[in-house]
Amino acid sequence: MEDEPYLDFPGPSTPYIDYQSIDVLLSLQHPLSEAPAEPTFYVLGQVKELLFKLLYGELCTVRALLDADDVAQAVWTLRRARRVIELLTRTWDVLGTLAPTEFNAFREQLGRASGFQSYMYRMLEYVLGNKNAAMARPHRRVAHVHVQVQEALQAPSVYDAALHLLARRGSAIPDAVLVRDLSAPYESHPAVERAWADQYVAGPGDDTFELAEALIAVAEGFSRWRCLHLLTVERIIGTKSGTGGTTGVQWLRRAAEHRIFPELWSARGLL
Structure with missing residues (x-):
């Protein structure tokens, strides 16, 4: 029949296995105990790492698009990134089914391992603009990882790219914001808050209005995560x-209170 799938292939593999490296991917799960719930924790941890990598790549693309003044494509990519964040957030729905027992x-199999040591997550935080040089320290003895993390730390964030775009379009973004140490934490500025508020005047259909809303959607999604x-x-x-030596929920509570793209949040008070 014409609609029958191909069932025979030359060679020792199949095109799908070769394209996705499925055999390699499925060989990378090595739980350290016989506990029935550990595979869930282990596999979901790897899923999160893959999604961190995907999201980091998407946001680097957005940064390049903004640098090239291609706002429409940047907004399109930000909307897809928001969907990736939603998928990432839903991993907690699965992990939340683990009872304390x-x-x-x-848990003892983890030793001193902790999620904050994830270098892909750290690079994701950096491209979103949450720069903390101290959090790069766990990776300094892994040469190839250290290089990537330091590059992400020193590079402009997506938010930096957006602010430079606004400046090119005539917004009064101060030099103290545009020319600064990119590895240092970002400090909010009233002029940036005003600039974002101004983007809302034109309303839907204006490309910088759409950019503002796409960015805040990513920021909100990340806060939900x-x-x-x-x-x-x-x-x-x-x-x-x-x-990993943190205070646990106290550490995470402080992180949950932090907002990326801060003036996009505070500008709402000016509208």
Whole structure:
């Protein structure tokens, strides 16, 4: 029949295995205990890392598009990035099914390993503009990783690219914002807040209005990710310390209160 799939292929593999490296991917799961719940924790951790990588790549693309004044394509890519964040956030729905006793059955296998040591997550934070040079330190003894993390730390963020775009279009963005140490934490400025508020005057259909809304959608999605992370950890380990030496939920609560693209949030008070 014409609609039958191809079932026979020359060679030792199939095109799908070769294209996606499926055999390699599925060989990378190595839980360290016999605890029934550890595979869930282990595989979801790897899924998150893949999504961090995807999201980092998408945001680097957005940054390049903004540098090239291609706002329409940047907005399109930001909308896709928001969907990736939503998928990432839903991993906590699965991990939240782990009872405290299930997690405790394999927690000691983690040793001092902790999610904050994820270098892809750190690079994601950096491209979003949350620059903290101290958080690059765990990677300094892994040469190829250290190089990537330092490059992300020193590079402009998506938000930097957006502010330079506004400046090119006539917004009064101060030099103190445009020319600064990109590896240092970003400090909010009233002039930037005013500039974003001005973008809302034209309304839907204006490309910088659409950019503002696409950026805030990413910022909101990322905050949802952090908040659900906090709730999931609090549900599973309560007030215990984190495996990497952090204070656990207290550490995550402080992170959940942080807002990326800060003036996009505060500008709403001017409208």
